[in-house]
Amino acid sequence: MNMNDPQSRRKFIILISAMDAFISGMILLIYFGFLPIDISGLGIQHWAVGLFAGIWFLTSLGVLVYQLTRTDASE
Numbered sequence: 001m002n003m004n005d006p007q008s009r010r011k012f013i014i015l016i017s018a019m020d021a022f023i024s025g026m027i028l029l030i031y032f033g034f035l036p037i038d039i040s041g042l043g044i045q046h047w048a049v050g051l052f053a054g055i056w057f058l059t060s061l062g063v064l065v066y067q068l069t070r071t072d073a074s075e
Helices: 006-032 047-071
Strands: none
Touching: 006 047
């Protein structure tokens, strides 16, 4: 993959931001209790997990939506 090519770079960013949104979404599902995983045994405060996962999810979703809706002037 040639990272100097704008289309390759865009596809890479889309892939990474989609994976980030998926992972942070899973953490949010754990935080809200939809997945039966106990995070209190890890020694991390419950509110910190929710805050971190929420900000991570929103930023990765924002990057993904931007990259998917962006128009390319060279096309």
